[in-house]
Amino acid sequence: MNQDLPPTPPAPPSPPVPPLFPPPLPERTPPPQRRPRRTGFAVAVLTGALLVGGGAGVAGAALYDGLAGDSGGRGQTSALPVVDNGNPPAASGSVEAVAAAVLPSVVALDVRGPGGAGNGSGVVLDADGLILTNDHVVTLGGQIPADQAEVTVSFNDGTKAPAKVVGTDPLTDTALVEVDGVDGLQPITIGKSSNLDVGEQVVAIGSPFGLDATVTSGIVSALDRPVQVARDAQGNATAYPAIQTDAAINPGNSGGPLVNMDGQLVGINASIRAAGGGLGGESGSIGLGFAIPIDEVLPIIDQLRAGETPTHARLGIQVSDVATSAGSSDTAVSGARIEAIDDGSAAADAGLRRGDVIVGIDDHVIDSTEGLIATVRSYRPGDRVKVTYLRGGDQATTELELGSDG
Numbered sequence: 001m002n003q004d005l006p007p008t009p010p011a012p013p014s015p016p017v018p019p020l021f022p023p024p025l026p027e028r029t030p031p032p033q034r035r036p037r038r039t040g041f042a043v044a045v046l047t048g049a050l051l052v053g054g055g056a057g058v059a060g061a062a063l064y065d066g067l068a069g070d071s072g073g074r075g076q077t078s079a080l081p082v083v084d085n086g087n088p089p090a091a092s093g094s095v096e097a098v099a100a101a102v103l104p105s106v107v108a109l110d111v112r113g114p115g116g117a118g119n120g121s122g123v124v125l126d127a128d129g130l131i132l133t134n135d136h137v138v139t140l141g142g143q144i145p146a147d148q149a150e151v152t153v154s155f156n157d158g159t160k161a162p163a164k165v166v167g168t169d170p171l172t173d174t175a176l177v178e179v180d181g182v183d184g185l186q187p188i189t190i191g192k193s194s195n196l197d198v199g200e201q202v203v204a205i206g207s208p209f210g211l212d213a214t215v216t217s218g219i220v221s222a223l224d225r226p227v228q229v230a231r232d233a234q235g236n237a238t239a240y241p242a243i244q245t246d247a248a249i250n251p252g253n254s255g256g257p258l259v260n261m262d263g264q265l266v267g268i269n270a271s272i273r274a275a276g277g278g279l280g281g282e283s284g285s286i287g288l289g290f291a292i293p294i295d296e297v298l299p300i301i302d303q304l305r306a307g308e309t310p311t312h313a314r315l316g317i318q319v320s321d322v323a324t325s326a327g328s329s330d331t332a333v334s335g336a337r338i339e340a341i342d343d344g345s346a347a348a349d350a351g352l353r354r355g356d357v358i359v360g361i362d363d364h365v366i367d368s369t370e371g372l373i374a375t376v377r378s379y380r381p382g383d384r385v386k387v388t389y390l391r392g393g394d395q396a397t398t399e400l401e402l403g404s405d406g
Contacts, residue, residue, distance in 0.1 A: 093261050098203045099215045101263040105188035106256055108154040108207040109137055109163075109177070113144030121206030121256030122153070122177065123265060125301070126187050129179040132301065133255030134270055135168040135238075138175045142230065146175065153179050156213060167304035171312055172377065173229065173238050173270055174297045175255075176304045188257060191264025193293035196220050196243060204247040204269055204289070206256025218247030218287075224364065226374035227290045229271050239374040241364075242290035243267045249289030258291040267291030296378050311406035313379040315352075316345020319369045322357055333390065334367035335359040350400035352389065359395075360388030376402070 090096035105124045109131075111117065120137030124130070131153065136142065138149045151163040159182070166176040196202075203217045222244035230238040243258060249269050258267035273288035300310045322337040335357040341348050352358075358366050362385050364375045379385060381404030388397050 095217045098263045104156045104186040106205045108212045110152040112150045116140045116143045120254045123257045135173045135175045137255045169310040193266045193295045206253035208250035208252040216248040226371040228370045241374045246287040248285040313402040315347045316342035317347045336369045336372040346400045346403040350398045357390040
């Protein structure tokens with residue numbers, strides 16, 4: 001008997017053969033532009049920071065690490081908060097207050113002469129235009145005669161004026177210049193350098209490297225530091241008992257003021273200790289600057305203003321450095337040994353002899369020729385002083401009246 005069989009199901013379709021290359025993706029409308037993720041910015045910051053230096057690279061790495069974990073991005077950010085405390089007036093006795101009071105009295109000096117040029121600083125002494133500076137500023141360190149110096153003064157308000165040299169004193173490194181026809185000058189207040197103490201705060205103002213109106217501050221590091229910076233054609237030393245300060249003083253500060261925290265002039269910045277060990281103006285500040293005490297140069301200023309030749313105290317001797325023994329203990333003593341005595345000099349009249357070793361003037365210890373010259377320079381002709389000296393191992397003293405080189 002025939003039986004119908006169920007129909008044979010159709011064979012399943014064969015799977016498509018994959019193409020050799022995937023078909024191109026259908027074109028899509030690009031999404032709207034978004035702010036770049038800040039993680040990428042941090043990488044850029046890090047890359048740049050590493051080019052700057054080690055410290056900057058560490059800071060950049062810290063920034064990158066902090067932002068890299070923010071996988072979702074920061075999106076819109078708000079402005080960083082700013083605290084505005086206003087600009088209150090400077091506190092009395094602060095460096096800010098001193099600078100505000102003194103800057104109008106400080107000037108920059110540009111000096112030109114035959115074969116040379118240089119710059120320095122100065123300070124206004126009176127409303128008529130008298131300005132105090134250093135001899136080595138107006139003579140370019142002795143390169144030109146003072147009467148051939150062409151001086152231009154730049155004031156704090158930006159005005160400039162030519163100046164003439166009134167007078168100079170190489171032995172105290174002091175000079176006066178004067179401008180005419182300039183109104184509104186603000187003279188500095190003059191104080192007393194003898195009132196300074198070691199550790200007292202001071203401010204130096206001037207034009208280091210030609211950068212006008214630069215203010216630096218520090219303390220008085222030492223007082224009565226013997227400093228010798230030059231000798232004149234006759235062999236006389238330019239030396240003074242300096243105020244030593246760690247306020248930054250650089251070439252160009254010469255002639256500018258050193259002031260106390262009352263804004264009073266107590267010294268004239270004059271020299272620095274060079275890194276190589278010498279005194280000069282070629283190296284930068286290493287925290288060893290020296291100023292001429294204003295007490296010592298005020299008599300010189302008065303003489304220069306009056307058109308007189310400055311005078312200086314003198315003993316009338318020639319000396320050399322020596323280290324010798326004193327007394328039965330044979331304690332080593334440094335001092336200035338007398339090599340020659342001028343007839344009729346203050347030293348000769350007081351009974352000092354060739355070979356005596358001077359170890360003290362009043363309460364000043366003398367341990368070198370530099371120290372003796374600087375100390376005597378701090379007195380005036382006619383002053384009476386007590387001289388302590390060694391003769392044959394015995395110590396003695398004598399009093400004398402200082403002579404004058406005038």
